[in-house]
Amino acid sequence: MKPPVILARGKHTFLIEKFEGTLHTHDGIINLEELKNKRFGDEVETHLGVKYKILPYRAVDFFKHFKRSATPIMPKDIGAIIAYTGLSPDSLILDAGTGTGMIAAYMAYFNKYGEVVTVEKRKEFAKIARDNFKLAGLKNIHQVVGDVLFVAEGFKREFDLIILDMKDDVKFIPKAYEILNYGGHLVVYNPYIEATRAVYEKMIKVGFRNVESFEILKIDYEHKRVGTRPFTRVWHTGFLVMGRKI
Amino acid sequence: MKPPVILARGKHTFLIEKFEGTLHTHDGIINLEELKNKRFGDEVETHLGVKYKILPYRAVDFFKHFKRSATPIMPKDIGAIIAYTGLSPDSLILDAGTGTGMIAAYMAYFNKYGEVVTVEKRKEFAKIARDNFKLAGLKNIHQVVGDVLFVAEGFKREFDLIILDMKDDVKFIPKAYEILNYGGHLVVYNPYIEATRAVYEKMIKVGFRNVESFEILKIDYEHKRVGTRPFTRVWHTGFLVMGRKI
Amino acid sequence: MKPPVILARGKHTFLIEKFEGTLHTHDGIINLEELKNKRFGDEVETHLGVKYKILPYRAVDFFKHFKRSATPIMPKDIGAIIAYTGLSPDSLILDAGTGTGMIAAYMAYFNKYGEVVTVEKRKEFAKIARDNFKLAGLKNIHQVVGDVLFVAEGFKREFDLIILDMKDDVKFIPKAYEILNYGGHLVVYNPYIEATRAVYEKMIKVGFRNVESFEILKIDYEHKRVGTRPFTRVWHTGFLVMGRKI
Amino acid sequence: MKPPVILARGKHTFLIEKFEGTLHTHDGIINLEELKNKRFGDEVETHLGVKYKILPYRAVDFFKHFKRSATPIMPKDIGAIIAYTGLSPDSLILDAGTGTGMIAAYMAYFNKYGEVVTVEKRKEFAKIARDNFKLAGLKNIHQVVGDVLFVAEGFKREFDLIILDMKDDVKFIPKAYEILNYGGHLVVYNPYIEATRAVYEKMIKVGFRNVESFEILKIDYEHKRVGTRPFTRVWHTGFLVMGRKI
Numbered sequence: 001m002k003p004p005v006i007l008a009r010g011k012h013t014f015l016i017e018k019f020e021g022t023l024h025t026h027d028g029i030i031n032l033e034e035l036k037n038k039r040f041g042d043e044v045e046t047h048l049g050v051k052y053k054i055l056p057y058r059a060v061d062f063f064k065h066f067k068r069s070a071t072p073i074m075p076k077d078i079g080a081i082i083a084y085t086g087l088s089p090d091s092l093i094l095d096a097g098t099g100t101g102m103i104a105a106y107m108a109y110f111n112k113y114g115e116v117v118t119v120e121k122r123k124e125f126a127k128i129a130r131d132n133f134k135l136a137g138l139k140n141i142h143q144v145v146g147d148v149l150f151v152a153e154g155f156k157r158e159f160d161l162i163i164l165d166m167k168d169d170v171k172f173i174p175k176a177y178e179i180l181n182y183g184g185h186l187v188v189y190n191p192y193i194e195a196t197r198a199v200y201e202k203m204i205k206v207g208f209r210n211v212e213s214f215e216i217l218k219i220d221y222e223h224k225r226v227g228t229r230p231f232t233r234v235w236h237t238g239f240l241v242m243g244r245k246i
Numbered sequence: 247m248k249p250p251v252i253l254a255r256g257k258h259t260f261l262i263e264k265f266e267g268t269l270h271t272h273d274g275i276i277n278l279e280e281l282k283n284k285r286f287g288d289e290v291e292t293h294l295g296v297k298y299k300i301l302p303y304r305a306v307d308f309f310k311h312f313k314r315s316a317t318p319i320m321p322k323d324i325g326a327i328i329a330y331t332g333l334s335p336d337s338l339i340l341d342a343g344t345g346t347g348m349i350a351a352y353m354a355y356f357n358k359y360g361e362v363v364t365v366e367k368r369k370e371f372a373k374i375a376r377d378n379f380k381l382a383g384l385k386n387i388h389q390v391v392g393d394v395l396f397v398a399e400g401f402k403r404e405f406d407l408i409i410l411d412m413k414d415d416v417k418f419i420p421k422a423y424e425i426l427n428y429g430g431h432l433v434v435y436n437p438y439i440e441a442t443r444a445v446y447e448k449m450i451k452v453g454f455r456n457v458e459s460f461e462i463l464k465i466d467y468e469h470k471r472v473g474t475r476p477f478t479r480v481w482h483t484g485f486l487v488m489g490r491k492i
Numbered sequence: 493m494k495p496p497v498i499l500a501r502g503k504h505t506f507l508i509e510k511f512e513g514t515l516h517t518h519d520g521i522i523n524l525e526e527l528k529n530k531r532f533g534d535e536v537e538t539h540l541g542v543k544y545k546i547l548p549y550r551a552v553d554f555f556k557h558f559k560r561s562a563t564p565i566m567p568k569d570i571g572a573i574i575a576y577t578g579l580s581p582d583s584l585i586l587d588a589g590t591g592t593g594m595i596a597a598y599m600a601y602f603n604k605y606g607e608v609v610t611v612e613k614r615k616e617f618a619k620i621a622r623d624n625f626k627l628a629g630l631k632n633i634h635q636v637v638g639d640v641l642f643v644a645e646g647f648k649r650e651f652d653l654i655i656l657d658m659k660d661d662v663k664f665i666p667k668a669y670e671i672l673n674y675g676g677h678l679v680v681y682n683p684y685i686e687a688t689r690a691v692y693e694k695m696i697k698v699g700f701r702n703v704e705s706f707e708i709l710k711i712d713y714e715h716k717r718v719g720t721r722p723f724t725r726v727w728h729t730g731f732l733v734m735g736r737k738i
Numbered sequence: 739m740k741p742p743v744i745l746a747r748g749k750h751t752f753l754i755e756k757f758e759g760t761l762h763t764h765d766g767i768i769n770l771e772e773l774k775n776k777r778f779g780d781e782v783e784t785h786l787g788v789k790y791k792i793l794p795y796r797a798v799d800f801f802k803h804f805k806r807s808a809t810p811i812m813p814k815d816i817g818a819i820i821a822y823t824g825l826s827p828d829s830l831i832l833d834a835g836t837g838t839g840m841i842a843a844y845m846a847y848f849n850k851y852g853e854v855v856t857v858e859k860r861k862e863f864a865k866i867a868r869d870n871f872k873l874a875g876l877k878n879i880h881q882v883v884g885d886v887l888f889v890a891e892g893f894k895r896e897f898d899l900i901i902l903d904m905k906d907d908v909k910f911i912p913k914a915y916e917i918l919n920y921g922g923h924l925v926v927y928n929p930y931i932e933a934t935r936a937v938y939e940k941m942i943k944v945g946f947r948n949v950e951s952f953e954i955l956k957i958d959y960e961h962k963r964v965g966t967r968p969f970t971r972v973w974h975t976g977f978l979v980m981g982r983k984i
Contacts, residue, residue: 006429008492041428055429055492060332076462079325082356086306089335089358110328112335113359182287183252183301192965193685197469213467216322219973221459221485223443227930232973235957239467246254246301438719439931465727473684478727481711498921500984533920547921547984552824568954571817574848578798581827581850602820604827605851674779675744675793689961705959708814713951713977715935731959738746738793 001039004057004137009050015057015137025052059109062136063102067128072102073165073189074237076218082110084212084242085161085185090114094159094179096148097166101129103189107163108138114160116141119148148172155179165189173202180245188241196239208243215239247285250303250383255296261303261383271298305355308382309348313374318348319411319435320483322464328356330458330488331407331431336360340405340425342394343412347375349435353409354384360406362387365394394418401425411435419448426491434487442485454489461485493531496549496629501542507549507629517544551601554628555594559620564594565657565681566729568710574602576704576734577653577677582606586651586671588640589658593621595681599655600630606652608633611640640664647671657681665694672737680733688731700735707731739777742795742875747788753795753875763790797847800874801840805866810840811903811927812975814956820848822950822980823899823923828852832897832917834886835904839867841927845901846876852898854879857886886910893917903927911940918983926979934977946981953977 007014007023007030014023016032023030028046035054038044043051066072081087090113095104098120108116118141120126126145133141144151149168152175161184162176169188176186186208188199196213203211215238219230253260253269253276260269262278269276274292281300284290289297312318327333336359341350344366354362364387366372372391379387390397395414398421407430408422415434422432432454434445442459449457461484465476499506499515499522506515508524515522520538527546530536535543558564573579582605587596590612600608610633612618618637625633636643641660644667653676654668661680668678678700680691688705695703707730711722745752745761745768752761754770761768766784773792776782781789804810819825828851833842836858846854856879858864864883871879882889887906890913899922900914907926914924924946926937934951941949953976957968 053428053492056427058332058334058429075329076326079327079329079462080322080464081325082328083321083325083352086304087356088304089356106329110333110335110356181302182299183304191967193467193474193967194689194965196467197474197686200469213469215465215467216325217463217465218326219461219463221439221442221461223446223459227932228439228443229929229931230974232970235970235973236968246299437721438716439721440719440935443932470684473686475683475685476728478724481724481727482722545920545984548919550824550826550921567821568818571819571821571954572814572956573817574820575813575817575844578796579848580796581848598821602825602827602848673794674791675796685959685966688959689966692961705961707957707959708817709955709957710818711953711955713931713934713953715938715951720931720935738791 001035001054003035005035005040006055006057006061007044007052008055009052013061014052015062015135017137025050057137059105059136059138063105065135066100066102066105066132068100071191071237072100073106074218074234075106076216077189077237077240078103078106080214080216080240081163081187081242085187087111087161088114091160092158093117094152094155094162094176095119096162096164096172098126098129098143099165100125101132103163103165104129104141105133105136105138107161108133108141109136112140114140117144118142119144119146119151121145121147149175152179157181160184161187163187163189169195170198170202173199174206177206177208177245182245185242185244189238190241191236191238193239196241199241203241203243207245209246211241211243213239213241247281247300249281251281251286252301252303252307253290253298254301255298259307260298261308261381263383271296303383305351305382305384309351311381312346312348312351312378314346317437317483318346319352320464321352322462323435323483323486324349324352326460326462326486327409327433327488331433333357333407334360337406338404339363340398340401340408340422341365342408342410342418344372344375344389345411346371347378349409349411350375350387351379351382351384353407354379354387355382358386360386363390364388365390365392365397367391367393395421398425403427406430407433409433409435415441416444416448419445420452423452423454423491428491431488431490435484436487437482437484439485442487445487449487449489453491455492457487457489459485459487493527493546495527497527497532498547498549498553499536499544500547501544505553506544507554507627509629517542549629551597551628551630555597557627558592558594558597558624560592563683563729564592565598566710567598568708569681569729569732570595570598570602572706572708572732573655573679573734577679579603579653580606583652584650585609586644586647586654586668587611588654588656588664590618590621590635591657592617593624595655595657596621596633597625597628597630599653600625600633601628604632606632609636610634611636611638611643613637613639641667644671649673652676653679655679655681661687662690662694665691666698669698669700669737674737677734677736681730682733683728683730685731688733691733695733695735699737701738703733703735705731705733739773739792741773743773743778744793744795744799745782745790746793747790751799752790753800753873755875763788765790795875797843797874797876801843803873804838804840804843804870806838809929809975810838811844812956813844814954815927815975815978816841816844816848818952818954818978819901819925819980823925825849825899826852829898830896831855832890832893832900832914833857834900834902834910836864836867836881837903838863839870841901841903842867842879843871843874843876845899846871846879847874850878852878855882856880857882857884857889859883859885887913890917895919898922899925901925901927907933908936908940911937912944915944915946915983920983923980923982927976928979929974929976931977934979937979941979941981945983947984949979949981951977951979
């Protein structure tokens, strides 16, 4: 077993990046050297005898701890981006409008053998996102602070997937087409219908094929003693427009 | 540029696995040697002067050509499995109930640096799936023909994700728990509510945590000259129950 | 038992308006005088011995036989109009944009002790609607052929409910406000989102209160031997915007 | 103008049943004699000079003030009952499981020229409902306190519509069939899927035709300066099963 691993007790989880030194928890101190001879599913004790379970590290588990600067995208939408664009996990992805960093983080996680370039013009947002990426231990994210409309001037045609979650999305569509590899996809995420239509029309005009607008809903079901019924925690988050450069 | 690549003209697509010999299309013959000096986005001509565009190969594009033995899962559901389980693309996945092979194929594609073991007891289904996997050029799928309730006797605790899309799903849940790594997920896909409840209750009983039932809907939007309106191509496909071994 | 009644056999139904003379069916001839001494649920025989069941007449059962000139509104939407406006069944209703006549027919039916004025500028549509109203035996509908923007010049403030299903809906909103009684509602039905927004904004501007936009969905469930699952026959039909004059 | 009328100021509304005496509001005293010479839309002043607008009385406006003993049905579901059963506003309706009284109240309102019999076995619920009916000024509701399984023994075949919102719904279905007129409908409202299925199967078995299970959803839309987007206040409330006696 090698780091990183997770130490978990109920809702409390710690990310352990090295098997050396000590970890101070509110349940006592754990000697991290002990982890070297353990396996996933084993437990390790604090000096007070409180047990923590050892689990493999998965970055996604940490995304719920992200500091939030804006309403972030949800896994239902991330899943649709991956499935409908056919993301290969060794792609080069451009994410414009870092925000909280949720899209970049998920993409870096699922695209583990590739790279993600994320661009944000608001410095304070970029800083929060940087802390979030560090928390999740993601190393394949490249952060750029600046306006993507200018920053992208220096980009070549090399991206497999471009995702926009930003105000000036329509303006950036021609450049996105230019720097996208043949066979690659552009995805635009937007909470409003009128903006979604503007994106759809611009993508058609610029030459994208198979352009589609949709939204993804997750309907939860609760199974109680008296019976089963649907409910929703969240209904609408945003619309997705996707198109392909062929 | 190296193989495999796609040659595309309108709706016609060919998967090219080697840059040697010739390809006979209904538009004429293409000399595949010519591909060696081309780039993605370039075109190649048949001896009749008809042009085909060269695109990078993506297995997912081929899934729509799969021969179907049963109603297959859809990308909206595949995306949810990936996003909510936090699939790392170097996992060991067990898929029980191969059917058309759609789940195994998607998983093999997104889990490119890992492996998928898929088990099907009906020989004729397994054969169709084998042809489908070959069509898509997927090499990290291991097919087993047999009843998973017996076959899995020989399996060790080594799977990161187990997906069930089969009749006897409830019966297999205890074994699934046993052979799943700590931190791993079980996902059960089922079109009916009563069966979904039975799965949910068994998963709770066997010790799974964070067990959740839900369904994913995709609402399409059409942007016509007269206005925008929602429509659906497909509404309900199946319910997903997910739980984690912690 | 008094007329009108329905004679039903499987899918074949006849509306009987008088208990005199004979009815020629493809199963033989029925002497309608015989109905005088029957009760609902009784049967009457043709001269060939084929039996028809006697049921009370309900106009709504006939709406499915309407000739259609455009995509008509559905009961789910009609029900919402009644329930959310609090329709009293002795109201004066204005229906602008007769179309197939479906809205006017449903409203005349549920507003049995009131009246419906329906206005349509396309003569051929008005004619189809007239035949439909006759088929359903509705007597409290007043048809006007003409452009409601002109026709309504002569209307006083006397309507309890106004429903618009027509192209120039936005233009008619100020006049609708004027001729609506205090406490009355305006409802606008429209399939497109952009048009719905324009209606919403105009209604706010003109002085309507409690203005709301929504759509009603009907999710069907099938209970099969293998289990229960949701499905939809129709997803989106149109949006409703409602507001009240207070 | 005749009573009853509503006096409204902002969110404050009063139901005025006679045009005599005085009304004490927190804005001062209104001499109700003055209402005799007013019209809807006119205003009347308190002795402190505060103005109240005179609106026609609509019982439905009062339903939101009902005291609640259980989660009540919503207008979206009431509308579907009316529209899909084809309720004529001079029907005899049986409502079993009075609860808060919401179904009985809505039905009495829309079925203004008919009667509603509502049965509840829990005395304290019946009392709350009685107060609610009084608040809304509904006179065509007949309340029975007792178990409908016994109470209905004395009922004849005379109901046009029967609505069940009660625990023992399945047990009452055979009796409901018996006391329903030919052409009439039974509607069962239930929040859970398993119970919905049991009702559906029993209704088929007992002889109902056109039996259908469904649920009605209301999707709200908000039109903000930045754009339009869907949201939901309430998602699932309950399922409806409907069938007809033919």
